[in-house]
Amino acid sequence: MGKQHYEMRFAGSGGQGMMLMGDIMAQAAGGLDTKEIVLTRSYGPEARGGACRSELIIDDEPINYPSVRRPDFVLAMSQQAADTYWKDMKPEGIFLIDPKFVHTVPENVKHVYAIPLTQIAEDVTGKTLAANVVAIGAIAALTGVEDLDVVKRAVREHFKPKLRPSNDKAFEAGVAAAKTLMK
Amino acid sequence: MAGTYEIMTGNEACTRAAIAAGMRFFAGYPITPATEIAEMASELLPKAGGTYMQMEDELASIAAVIGASAAGVKAMTATSGPGVSLMQENLGYAIMAEIPLVLVDCMRQGPCQGVATVPAQGDIMQARWGTNGDHPIIAIAPASVGELYEETIRAFNLAETYRNPVYILSDAMLAHMSERVRIPDPDEYDVVSRKRPTCPPSEFQAYADDGTGIPPMASFGDGYRWFVTGMVHDDTGFPVTNNADRVSYLVKRLHAKIEHNRADIEKYEEYKTDDADILIVSMGVVARSAKAAIDDIRKEGVKAGLFRPITVWPFPESRLETLCRGVKEIVTCEMNEGQLYHMVREVSGNTPVRMINQNNGVILSADTILAGLREGK
Numbered sequence: 130m131g132k133q134h135y136e137m138r139f140a141g142s143g144g145q146g147m148m149l150m151g152d153i154m155a156q157a158a159g160g161l162d163t164k165e166i167v168l169t170r171s172y173g174p175e176a177r178g179g180a181c182r183s184e185l186i187i188d189d190e191p192i193n194y195p196s197v198r199r200p201d202f203v204l205a206m207s208q209q210a211a212d213t214y215w216k217d218m219k220p221e222g223i224f225l226i227d228p229k230f231v232h233t234v235p236e237n238v239k240h241v242y243a244i245p246l247t248q249i250a251e252d253v254t255g256k257t258l259a260a261n262v263v264a265i266g267a268i269a270a271l272t273g274v275e276d277l278d279v280v281k282r283a284v285r286e287h288f289k290p291k292l293r294p295s296n297d298k299a300f301e302a303g304v305a306a307a308k309t310l311m312k
Numbered sequence: 313m314a315g316t317y318e319i320m321t322g323n324e325a326c327t328r329a330a331i332a333a334g335m336r337f338f339a340g341y342p343i344t345p346a347t348e349i350a351e352m353a354s355e356l357l358p359k360a361g362g363t364y365m366q367m368e369d370e371l372a373s374i375a376a377v378i379g380a381s382a383a384g385v386k387a388m389t390a391t392s393g394p395g396v397s398l399m400q401e402n403l404g405y406a407i408m409a410e411i412p413l414v415l416v417d418c419m420r421q422g423p424c425q426g427v428a429t430v431p432a433q434g435d436i437m438q439a440r441w442g443t444n445g446d447h448p449i450i451a452i453a454p455a456s457v458g459e460l461y462e463e464t465i466r467a468f469n470l471a472e473t474y475r476n477p478v479y480i481l482s483d484a485m486l487a488h489m490s491e492r493v494r495i496p497d498p499d500e501y502d503v504v505s506r507k508r509p510t511c512p513p514s515e516f517q518a519y520a521d522d523g524t525g526i527p528p529m530a531s532f533g534d535g536y537r538w539f540v541t542g543m544v545h546d547d548t549g550f551p552v553t554n555n556a557d558r559v560s561y562l563v564k565r566l567h568a569k570i571e572h573n574r575a576d577i578e579k580y581e582e583y584k585t586d587d588a589d590i591l592i593v594s595m596g597v598v599a600r601s602a603k604a605a606i607d608d609i610r611k612e613g614v615k616a617g618l619f620r621p622i623t624v625w626p627f628p629e630s631r632l633e634t635l636c637r638g639v640k641e642i643v644t645c646e647m648n649e650g651q652l653y654h655m656v657r658e659v660s661g662n663t664p665v666r667m668i669n670q671n672n673g674v675i676l677s678a679d680t681i682l683a684g685l686r687e688g689k
Binding site: 152155156159160163164165166167168169170171172192193194195196198 | 317318319429456485488489490491492597600601603604607675677678679
């Protein structure tokens with residue numbers, strides 16, 4: 130599995146775990162697998178609530194331009210992110226939203242996947258906190274950018290042992306939700 | 313290739329490479345986007361048998377670094393443009409007293425405090441001319457996290473070899489972005505330490521040229537007497553006031569350390585310059601935007617190439633001058649108001665030079681460069 134040059138953007142608000150998503154996907158592709166990666170982060174001075182995003186490029190070859198130009202994948206976890214970050218997407222790009230935060234989907238986007246990431250997180254782990262891990266599962270399944278097993282391992286290795294079971298569940302639930310939509 | 317691979321940020325790479333190069337002292341004062349270097353140094357240095365000092369400000373930070381280096385310990389500080397401004401007086405002292413040190417400038421949008429979290433390339437000239445009087449300086453501007461790792465090791469080696477402060481010009485983007493980095497094995501790179509005196513302490517003269525232009529350096533506390541001053545001084549280090557010959561000699565020797573060793577110090581990258589009609593000159597991460605734009609415009613039949621100074625000081629002007637003669641147009645791409653542009657103009661001869669710049673805290677993108685190149689056709 131895997132694609133030669135793949136650009137991903139995770140956009141939302143501070144506190145939603147956007148940065149961690151980028152870290153885990155980068156670790157899967159460049160740490161556990163042997164691909165080149167560039168991960169950039171941008172955020173305001175606020176610790177919580179400000180717009181923030183993480184952008185990841187995965188490539189089989191060394192990466193020149195370090196910013197995302199034409200994303201193959203965008204996750205929007207806020208209405209503001211949804212309104213802003215579809216514009217430079219590839220026509221065939223995948224747009225994932227959590228309907229809890231995104232109520233209006235940009236009309237021009239072809240492949241929109243609405244998955245209640247936060248709701249699923251609460252259902253399977255009892256906490257909304259794991260929404261980003263649900264998202265990682267969904268992203269891994271939707272994009273196929275990296276083997277599911279590798280992404281799952283990156284998630285597992287990130288968390289302390291006692292947090293692993295609940296994050297495993299969140300990941301699998303995200304994969305399942307994505308696969309339902311892909312049928 | 314040997315070595316190991318890890319994902320890390322620019323700031324992490326810089327800190328770990330500094331320790332690999334022998335840094336055992338860091339003094340600093342936190343500032344975005346350089347703070348993680350201090351954080352990491354505070355964690356890693358004690359484990360490596362080194363010392364981390366949290367200082368009260370930037371003036372004290374570089375002063376402590378100078379003191380540690382004079383005592384024989386490889387030392388570094390890290391800050392951003394506003395902090396570099398505060399360090400300029402003591403940086404001049406280190407240049408005059410010939411104290412090796414590494415100064416990391418994670419450039420952010422200026423002037424003054426500007427914008428803390430966004431990148432810029434506004435400190436190229438501050439690095440060159442920030443402290444008073446004509447003085448030699450070395451400044452290295454890496455473009456990737458991996459190169460930042462390698463060049464941090466080289467920065468220490470150059471500082472030690474030439475007894476001169478060396479800047480690393482990183483920026484807010486490089487500091488905080490992560491890449492897959494090859495960590496070289498220790499036997500893959502040299503770790504250079506300053507040349508030490510071989511004479512008995514009674515015969516030691518701290519600033520006597522041994523014929524290389526770079527006097528051997530004793531450490532405070534090891535028995536050699538050494539008077540350190542920012543004044544023009546004689547071979548023992550004591551100030552000299554009314555001696556034009558001595559002033560001239562010392563200033564020339566300081567400059568010659570760098571000028572006569574350009575071949576060892578200068579480093580640059582060329583990308584598709586062989587058949588280029590348009591030569592882009594760009595440094596740091598912006599040069600990567602330029603490379604992407606070059607690949608794109610070549611698909612439209614425009615032969616563009618890149619010259620990227622890795623050492624921005626000394627500016628690799630000799631090679632650039634040769635390249636300038638062979639192209640129809642030169643374009644500088646930079647995140648400032650033309651600090652590279654003016655340097656390029658000095659060597660461009662009759663070839664026209666223009667600038668594609670952006671000075672708003674947003675990385676100058678490949679698309680903006682591409683549009684700018686198309687405009688000029």
